[in-house]
Amino acid sequence: MKKVIGIDLGGTSIYGGIINEKGEISKRASVESGGQEGREVVINRLIKIIKELMEGESVQAIGLGSPGYINVKEGKVLSIGGNITGWAHTDIKGELRKHFKDIPIFVENDANVAIVCEEWIGAAKGLNPVIMITLGTGVGGGIYSKTSGIWYGKNYEGGELGHMILYPKGRKCNCGQKGCAEEYISGRAVENIYYELTGRKIKGKYIFENSRTDKICEKIIIEFAENLGLYLINLKNIFDPEGIIIGGGVINSKEYWWDEAIKFYKENCNNPGDIKILPAKFSNDAGMIGAAKVALDNI
Ligand SMILES: [Zn+2]
Known part of the structure; x- marks a missing residue:
């Protein structure tokens, strides 16, 4: 069964997990996002949590839900970056690509990944x-x-x-x-x-x-x-x-x-x-499960 990393990035915390095609979470990690401290801090924490999740695991893709207006084709934040200081215009996919070269990366808006999760296996089914x-x-x-x-x-x-x-x-x-x-x-x-x-x-x-x-x-x-x-x-x-x-x-x-x-x-x-x-059925995990589903649907 395919496994991917799902990441829920918020203004306060980052939650991540390894998630399979049934939506089951086999490994978890979390860290404060440092959303008030700006872009560099948040990107570094994203990299840290993804590395932690990847250790000893084989995953096929990374999916990430982010605040703000997101160009999902390019994996970039547009003019409004939500509750993270300086997040507008961040090239999330590009920044992560520098550290995770050989793995597909998908970025989606945070509320959209939540609905994807709930529609898949939750209250919106x-x-x-x-x-x-x-x-x-x-x-x-x-x-x-x-x-x-x-x-x-x-x-x-x-x-x-x-x-x-x-x-x-x-x-x-x-x-x-x-x-x-x-x-x-x-x-x-x-x-x-x-x-x-x-x-x-x-x-x-x-x-x-x-x-x-x-x-x-x-x-x-x-x-x-x-x-x-x-x-x-x-x-x-x-x-x-x-x-x-x-x-x-x-x-x-x-x-x-x-x-x-x-x-x-x-x-x-x-x-x-x-x-x-x-x-919602998955109030805390909806973001990471939905982000994983977006990745699973695109690989
Ligand atoms: Zn407003």
């Missing part, structure tokens, strides 16, 4: 068309249909659902726009709003956990859930999908917001229908 949103440091989006595969748009800039504007003239986003969904329904958004209200910095995870005992946390998480419900209404009306899969790190706190978000969606959507809104 059999749903067509299906939308995936990943609520992590930022918000990623993927659009998939059986007939046309991943939606890229003309310039590989499509499916960036995190930058759909939820509030005109709203909170400033890293992308330069104002009011993007990412500034309301991501882990970073929750942390930023808490900081603005209290002057204190704490991890999003704790804000969710404290939402049943602390009034400020409660207010933030109710707004988070309602904003997510509002966002789901927009997705339903634009795409009319059979399913919407919600993944990313924030899904690990779903007990604090899931029911509220779905309730808001059902009560406020003109036609909520029977669309399947489901949590």
Whole structure:
């Protein structure tokens, strides 16, 4: 059976694994990505983790999911690099090629690899068309249909659902726009709003956990859930999908917001229908498994 390396590169961490044609992970490695320290640091950590995974193994390809707009043909980051400092315009494939000469390398957008994984062996299996949103440091989006595969748009800039504007003239986003969904329904958004209200910095995870005992946390998480419900209404009306899969790190706190978000969606959507809104099956491993699947499909 073929085996490949799948890498999930994020603003905070890099997760990698060796994955076979059934989607089984036989070896794992992870490291902090150093996303705030810039391109050089991130590339060096990618090289380190790939070398660690390759040791004593025979693999046929490397697949990598990266934040940002990705030209998948060339393996390059385009004008927006997501939550890694200086990541725009990085030639990821070219940089890795210097160290891994004889092995095919494939680069894809991070939310797209998540939907590839979920469609292959996860919560999106059999749903067509299906939308995936990943609520992590930022918000990623993927659009998939059986007939046309991943939606890229003309310039590989499509499916960036995190930058759909939820509030005109709203909170400033890293992308330069104002009011993007990412500034309301991501882990970073929750942390930023808490900081603005209290002057204190704490991890999003704790804000969710404290939402049943602390009034400020409660207010933030109710707004988070309602904003997510509002966002789901927009997705339903634009795409009319059979399913919407919600993944990313924030899904690990779903007990604090899931029911509220779905309730808001059902009560406020003109036609909520029977669309399947489901949590991702592989919240932590979706990126590496999907990246591996992209590599397996291309070798
Ligand atoms: Zn934005």
